[in-house]
Amino acid sequence: MAEFVCTLCGRCCMGMGRYVKITGHMGPDRFVAVHELANEVFYPVVMRKYRDDFSVDERETPKEWCPFLMDKDESGNYLCAVHDTAPSFCKKFKCCIFKIFDRNKNYAGEVKGKSTLISKDENLKNIWNEDIMTYPIDDISAWKKNMQSKLAEKNYILEEYD
Structure with a gap:
């Protein structure tokens, strides 16, 4: 982290x-x-x-x-x-809990609050809406694992703040 x-x-x-x-x-x-x-x-x-x-x-x-x-x-x-x-x-307080980078380690977006994506990367926004936000968020630990897995599949790198 x-x-x-x-x-x-x-x-x-x-x-x-x-x-x-x-x-x-x-x-x-x-x-x-x-x-x-x-x-x-x-x-x-x-x-x-x-x-x-x-x-x-x-x-x-x-x-x-x-x-x-x-x-x-x-x-x-x-x-x-x-x-x-x-x-x-x-x-x-941490306003940002994750930063997301593309495969070239360029900034792609960040997660604020519990699950709000801030990004101009259209591909990342589509992945977020179709693969991540459709997963139940009631178990935050499982949701984070799913998010990490889905982003890794699409060659995004996730940096979590401690």
Whole structure:
């Protein structure tokens, strides 16, 4: 298995404003918050390097965003102001569980969530719809084995993230 590396696109955090709620202030740049999906209380602290540029009360980002997601930086990356003290849900989250490559090891697509294929490869999309998504997904382990087998038959390489 490969190690997942976040691309800092921010997409996973752009809908978290519905679930990450600040419930109290413990001082400047220190909060009490809850991640409602995980039912996890956490104590975020704005990282020192962001304290001059980030204020929960003065942000101009959409309310759907996690309250600690900063607007994109000059490199186009979205950063978490409380990354070091983020809840375990966020630290464990992987937006992509598999990447798929063709026989020449060129990127062909990726699997997000439990079974959503993101790809521009028409052949891969056809295999996905005809051979993979027709297999019952109620047993995720068996479904993954079927997916690996069907993709290997068609000369695709699957990289799973741990």
